[in-house]
Amino acid sequence: xxxxxxxxxxxxxxxxxxxxxxxxxxxxxxxxxxxxxxxxxxxxxxxxxxxxxxxxxxxxxxxxxxxxxxxxxxxxxxxxxxxxxxxxxxxxxxxxxxxxxxxxxxxxxxxxxxxxxxxxxxxxxxxxxxxxxxxxxxxxxxxxxxxxxxxxxxxxxxxxxxxxxxxxxxxxxxxxxxxxxxxxxxxxxxxxxxxxxxxxxxxxxxxxxxxxxxxxxxxxxxxxxxxxxxxxxxxxxxxxxxxxxxxxxxxxxxxxxxxxxxxxxxxxxxxxxxxxxxxxx
Numbered sequence: 439x440x441x442x443x444x445x446x447x448x449x450x451x452x453x454x455x456x457x458x459x460x461x462x463x464x465x466x467x468x469x470x471x472x473x474x475x476x477x478x479x480x481x482x483x484x485x486x487x488x489x490x491x492x493x494x495x496x497x498x499x500x501x502x503x504x505x506x507x508x509x510x511x512x513x514x515x516x517x518x519x520x521x522x523x524x525x526x527x528x529x530x531x532x533x534x535x536x537x538x539x540x541x542x543x544x545x546x547x548x549x550x551x552x553x554x555x556x557x558x559x560x561x562x563x564x565x566x567x568x569x570x571x572x573x574x575x576x577x578x579x580x581x582x583x584x585x586x587x588x589x590x591x592x593x594x595x596x597x598x599x600x601x602x603x604x605x606x607x608x609x610x611x612x613x614x615x616x617x618x619x620x621x622x623x624x625x626x627x628x629x630x631x632x633x634x635x636x637x638x639x640x641x642x643x644x645x646x647x648x649x650x651x652x653x654x655x656x657x658x659x660x661x662x663x664x665x666x667x668x669x670x671x672x673x674x675x676x677x678x679x680x681x682x683x684x685x686x687x688x689x690x691x692x693x694x695x696x697x698x699x700x701x702x703x704x705x706x707x708x709x710x711x712x713x714x715x716x717x718x719x
Contacts, residue, residue: 485687486511489553492648497615501550516657517554523609527659536666538608561680588643590684595637597677602630604667619709635660
């Protein structure tokens, strides 16, 4: 029997993970429960996260994990590059970065990420929503079909858009830890009209807050792979939505001195909301 629900009992384990950026990095793995006969199910729908979401929001921007290794854990996902230099999209096994100039480029395998989440995308559901949905309406539509509020979902939206508004941040200096919500005035916005491309994203439950970013989180990549970024708003035309229900996750924290002394006790809920929507209001 395959376990697909996060309402199942989980087993928390720790181990060592080898990284090109560090000789030993501790990882935390959350797996579905072992069956009564002692055999653990295979885990084909795992979310692999590098870095800590709350750490990125709070200023942990230095990259530590190479994309060459990241791609071994997924062909679909999103993230942040080393020193916050733009926005990352992982799509069909390739990694792209939208810079603060608006230019979107392929990423070198040896470059580093400070925070990324990926999975091997296999759609288990396909939806065709009505036209003319803005971001809020699209999220409401998804909520109406993704009824497990504690479920983890990878979401691929493909098609035509009347408008997509994205953003990207400029790079910061090494070991600069100004919280992201205090640098919103530096973000650059890009408006794409009558465009075609892919939204790459997730809806994650609230119990994953701080380690990841709960709720909806999407990045955009154009069909030509020459435009992208973090989604601020959109207006759909003809789109198709593919859902991949995830049943487990692995977190790989940074093995850095900055991480060792980072304060995770601070409540960053409002900062996360501000960063996600691109402004304080």
